[in-house]
Amino acid sequence: MGAVVLRLRAAPAVPLEAPCIRPDHFAALSEAEIARLPVWHGSEARALGDFFDVRGGHADDVRVKGELSRVKHLGAEMAGGRLVIEGDAGPHAGAGMAGGTLRIEGDAAAWAGAEMRGGVLEVRGRVRAYAGGAYAGSRWGMAGGLLLVHGDAGDFLGVRMRRGTIAVAGCAGECAGAEMIAGSILVFGDVGRRPGFGLKRGSIVVHGAVEPPPTYRYACTYRPPHLALYLRELARRGLPIEERFLGGAYRRYNGDFAELPRGEILAWTT
């Protein structure tokens, strides 16, 4: 059973919505059936094969090539299999994914892994706003799984997150972990303003510069033993983590006292 390879012939003039690109579904489909899957080109109903050359079928190992920054919903809702995007991905990549692995070798546009429930989403470049976040109106954002980002993250990283882990090797923008309900966000660079704003439970662990909001209270400085294990696991999975972070103490801030203050911001201190 070989891999399915999709090659986008040319960047579409307007965004292409292609939630049909899901490795778990491709496992049951022939090459011709995959080419007939529906996509939306603006307001026009078209077939996947109108835009992509399709090679292979009946496999849940899928590679997608070409200028994909205008292709939306790549791997969204996928529940298994392996999808590799050989370049940049458009908005909503891996949104709502429940299982399997999605690897994006370039950058991911907004909403990467938004409301994901399981599986592993690895972005080798950077992610834009709302990665692992919640859509408007949703009570919960990311509810499970692992989101690994090798580059920087935009604003509202993991907003309203409920479970799972987000790890960002670079910096994160404003409002990281805002309104978090539970789960863990680890950032190895700086975070922008208002991290953990409105957070109920959960941990935001920052290794660069961080200023907790005024509704957080300093509690203590300590060496949480579980964190070292966590970090080693992330490094094992290929996230570039500097050696100096693997030991060290953290300043612990409890919050958010504007909400249910059962969460924390941990700021690495050497």
Add this chain to the structure above:
Amino acid sequence: MSGAFRLVGGRVYDPANGVDGEVRDVCVDGGRIVASVPDGAPVVAVRGMVVMPGGVDIHCHIAGPKVGLARRLEPERRRRDVERRRVIPGADGPSVLRSGTGGTVPSTFTTGRRYAGLGYTTAFEAAVPAMGARQAHQELNDTPVIDKGFYLLLGNDDFLLRLLGAGEAGAVPDYVARMLSAARAYAVKVVNPGGVAAWKRGRTVAGLDEPVAAGGVTPRRIVEAIAGAVDALGLPHPMHIHCNNLGVPGNVATTLATMRALEGRRGHFTHIQFHSYGRTADERPTSAARRIIEYVNAHPELSLDVGQVMFGAATAMTADAGVAQRLHELTGHRWVDVDVELESGCGIVPFEYRERNYVHALQWAIGLELFLLAADPWRVVLSTDHPNGGSFLSYPRLIRLLMDRAFRDEQLRRVNPAAIAGTALADGLAREYTLSEIAIVTRAAPARLLGLERKGHLGPGADADIAVYRPDADIEAMFAAPRYVFKEGMPVVEDGEPRAEPWGRTLHVALAHDGAIEARLARFRAERGTLAPDDYRIDADELRRGEGVAARST
């Protein structure tokens, strides 16, 4: 409009004309039902199928500012329920079916399409303040297929309350006529009479005789004055009233007192389920459905729609802003509260009815009790108060609950047993609605109660709004996907799928009024409001396809 054709071989349910499942042809010409068409006219074979007039929804919330706010409040429900633009080939060229979103509060296009998809061809928005009339009309203009209109909120109108407080009840009919005409509304809606105005000042009103405004104005006086005005003006639909104390345990006393206060005048009591509660010693709600329906059975001047609760997603959306506040406090869910200056209130809360919840199960059971204990289906209309008790999309399931006892019993076993224990359902109500009774409660009765002479029946002269269903042991499936729906003779649905989306009419009352009130109203609004009354007067050309319905001669 359409050419002549003949529907052949269907079992026709047209209770307004005494037709109960007889096999007969239905002839259509020029968008109306006719006695006959020439022998060579095209034929649509519907042998063995059930033919009914198009459905008429007497009470729903589908247009106006509060509906727009609810759409904005619930993006998560619409995001997962998207209808894409479609192009349908046709004899006169392709028709474009616009895109839209669904959820409990669908967009305008989805609303028209989905009503038609159930065989409903007329629906009335039940609560619009005069200030919201323009937006309501714009949205109704944009709602395809169905005929529609709205009811104007007047039960907490500051000017009207002041007329009553000043002892000028005699001026109320002229004021009501003026407001209905200016807004191009169809009927008068009273919501929690006086109670919303009081709530806006931080008070709650518990009884019919509590003062709610200066000059000794009470809910009773408001109800009497408006019911009297509606009668005096000869409006086609009686006063449409949502009583005080909606949802409050023990509110049956207020509901019955309001019915008695009408003293023989006509009144349509809406979503009566929400007003049929008794109370235990520890303030828990109980069913008082039997007391309500026995009173209504014995009073032919009264009608009601049930406001059935259906399990699943709903949106509480009401001019009774205090109710929305309570629901928000109960659920912790986000809400919107809007003050409509000098006229009304407005509150919106996303909601979910659950089978195991005592109160929700009780509400579900009370609705069914009301249906099953009703003596006269001509005065008991099917509604969910869409989207308050559930979406109109749940009507097929509700019809099955009424027609299929085995299905009903199976549902009964799943809901909170403590809630069922005190209801007539626990005694095993055996009644199953017939197709003819369903035709009454979903089309013939609401059309008659609305005074719509061309709706709800299939006699010559009626609008050729026709629904054709394929018989199915699964009643829900049968009513969820009609074989055909015709609107004014045009096929708009086939096998549950849209085929065309013509524009329906907007129905409003055409009234004469003497205008004496105009100068006073202008002065009042200039002193107290931010808009002059003429700012929200609706001109005839603002309605895409308006049609005035004359008052009855009085």
